Amino acid sequence: MARVFGSSIKRREDPSLITGAGQYTDDLKLPNMAYAAIVRSPHAHARIRSIDTSKATALDGVTAVFTGEDIKKSGTPGVVPVGWLLPDMKIPPHPVLASETVRYVGDAVAVVLAEDRYRAQDAVDLVEVDYDPLAVVTNPAKTVEEGAPQLHAEAANNIAFDWELGDKTKTDEAFPKAAHVLKVNIRNNRLIPQAIEPRAALASYDDSKGQLTVWMTSQNPHIHRLLMSLASLGLPEHKIRVIAPEVGGGFGSKIHHYPDEVIACWCSMQLHRPVKWTATRTEANLTDTHGRDHVTEAEMALDENGRILGLRVKTYANMGAYLSTFGPLVPTYLHGTLLSGEYDIPAIYCNVIGTFTNTTPVDTVRGAGRPEATFIIERLMDLAAEELGLDPVEIRRRNFISPDAFPYQTQVALQYDSGNYGPALDRALEMVNYKNLRAEQERRRGEGGKLLGVGLSTYIEACGLAPSAVVGSLGAQAGQWESGEVRVHPTGTVTVYTGSSAHGQGHHTTFAQIVADRLGIDADNVEVIHGDTDQVPFGWGTYGSRSAAVGGSAIAVSADKVIEKGRQIAAHLLEASEEDVVFEEGKFFVRGAPDKSQTLNDIALQAHLAHNLPPGVEPGLSATSFYDPANFTFPFGTHIAVLEVDPETGEVKLLRYVAVDDVGNVINPMIVDGQIHGGIAHGIAQALWEEAIYDGNGQLLTGELLDYAVPKPHMLVSFELDRTVTPCPHNPLGVKGVGETGTIASPAAVVNAVVDALKSYGIKHLDMPLTPEKIWRAIHQSGRS
């Protein structure tokens, strides 16, 4: 029998999603529901002199208009907290409705409730806020300069934290003795996550029971319940139920606890009727946490043979106007810890200064910190190759961590559990026919015309977050284990309850595959339930490429517990000792006597009937596990971009994209390929197209999809994928994460390829996105055009 684990069965969630039957938050309607619309600041920084809601309140169809003062009067805390604490971090309060100062365009100042959403929007336009505009700063490095406008009294010089990792002395000592020192200044471009479904919440407060139910666009309903209770609403946790119905993508933006969903809940508590809020696309782009936005200086020291001696990185990381839920985590422990890449680097020092600016709060976007780190080191490797006259492949090989060096302790906290980087590189070079490409490139250089560029990115990722004690010691105000319950019904079908909360990843399919594989049953007999705090024991959610490695492992452990209980019952029924009973393909039998067997169905029925159970065995057949991983998982691989640059216009045309990834064991190859495709597209888009641009007044110039370029199929190529398989040694499935690999690897591959194409102009580095004009100007300014 072919194993269902590892087979490309079709996504079971798709028939309902692609026929429009999926129920998203905004599809839900409750009787007597009011619509909320939020009044937002048009200024990036201003004092609020007064708010006049009288005209809005008087509009026909408007139920109520509330401001921050109303929340204060209600006694509700009305703030959103930060979920990751760094040493000496400054944490300014973040009220859900600003009543004194607004700090970014989009900051919420009032909420309107009306009988329909059109009327609500009309009333928003009638709320009169008298602002006293203040000076604005948007750049994460310039905000610390003397004379910069100050955002928060709590944070002198707009510094939220000044964090370091690695051995500064040892690293500084590596540079003077180095044969080569390469330096690069990088502006890692700010991204808007662009989940296709904007954030939304439907809150329903039942006054008679003191019970709040909120349906919302969440990647982690239990985290939202916890923070709603603990910090925002003051309601007891057991009186809050958070449900994530279908969720249309998140890319990290729906992890966080935002003001808007709190406002919807608070309004429902005031009005004693259901309240729905759904962001418009404009609101989503203004208020969903943005990503990246680093200003970095990086230096690498190498010996005469191209062996890395040291790496020094200083980054100003934009936190935006307030600290978002995991904002401080991203540029620190998800960034500094990845700076060793796939390389054996004896000394690394990283200093990250998180700063406040008059911009949307910054937090995780797919990859979150790891693309930034990978970009730094992979750009430096190419610069070093050029400096030393080595092929980019060769310099990477010289510095790879040797396959016999695992587990490998990096200089930046992580211990890589496993890895073998050469084979993935070899396979990618073979697929792309590297030698021929370099020959073709040489030939073309002589001819003029379009320039051929080839770029590598040999990357590592740390994901599958992660041992709870470790993240706790680093500042997490959250655990990072996961729950999984496997409940076998009397007829032998199974329901799985998982704390992972899918929003496009395919958990209904892959988690069923895990259970079906272990229990030897058809995947169609397994249902997967997630995204409801009243159904699932607990969950930390889906992000950081952790669902398969942590959530999937919890389920696997529970399935194994079910088998063990089943074995006890089967042994009793077969009148054999437990040690002699084996379980294969869904049947228990005495070793060597498969003819006389008890199927899982038989056992499930007996477990529930409980007419003849062994002494001391409880009825029922289910198991729950709380799985805390032993380590991160470490996917790795090689990506190669091949592209053409038009020297007359600076236009970039992708020709090929080859990716060889090692994500450990693969549960469903089709879904894994799909995740990698999406990740690569996302990363290519960061390299070539996407950028949130603020003007000097803090206005978001690329706030609409007319200006902010998400990738479309015709802008990409058909990706060529392959895999090596180095199973994760510490989880029961041997799986690693896959959702972010493409986004982590591809920006560096694309930029390296463009810079490679422009080699003859002496161009060393260009910041993303590589717009045609930027390339054209660089060519013209090179003096060699």
Place this chain on the structure above:
Amino acid sequence: MYPARFEYYRANTLQEAIHLLQQHSGAKLLAGGHSLIPIMKLRLAQPPVLIDIGRISELSGVMKTDGRLRIGSLTTHAMLAASEAVKKHCPILAEAAGQIADPAVRNKGTIGGNLAHADPGSDLPAVTLALDGVIHITGRDGDRQVNASDFFLDLLTTDLKPEEVLTAVELPALEERTGSCYLKFEHPASGYAVCGAAAIVALGGDESCERAGLCFNGVTATPYRASAVTEALAGQNLEDATIDQAVTEHLSIDDPMGDTYASGPYRVELAKVYSKRALKTARDRARS
């Protein structure tokens, strides 16, 4: 993304549309809706009344008569791209229409709406201008015709009056030994033309250039006609070097538009590169 309140009327005939326009001051015509509705949802436009002309069948379709194509204003971009008559007689219009945005937009958006909205990044204005098209307009006092060269007045502004309906575009059928090309540098987000070059080349019996047309979308507030270039090409044998030289020496655009994605000077540079390439392709097509 919720428009302000408006009244909606549906016109079943052209006369009904004109009547409704007279009745409702400030009314806007709704055809494919792909320009108007987005700006209404952003509340940048808040027309009190919409008059839906989308179902007036007499305004849709392509007709060929006496060496000219008459294209009804409600003809969609998808219809233009697929029309055998357009592909045969005005291939550059089919080529441009097929590059507009995405299939959803092409299936709803219309040539009349495109021209009347006069977005500088639209693809059809420069093509219509390069073809010396004539815009047919009907108002209370009857029909009138405006040459494309007099139609586009400024950014998002045309000669069309608030109470008039753009009913058709009339284009000359391109003759034998005439080649055309629409070459577009599209904005990665909007799909609009950052620079769209529309080139037409008619060759004489001796292979020399009898007549050429060259216009751009996206570079200036209204479609730009590069007359100096085409005048320099007239009568010339169109070698690559001749085209390159004519563009280099005679294309100068003084007032280009610029934004965060592409500055004015860069758009001018694009116009130069794209016009050379478009003219050469048009020439090759004329020869074959």
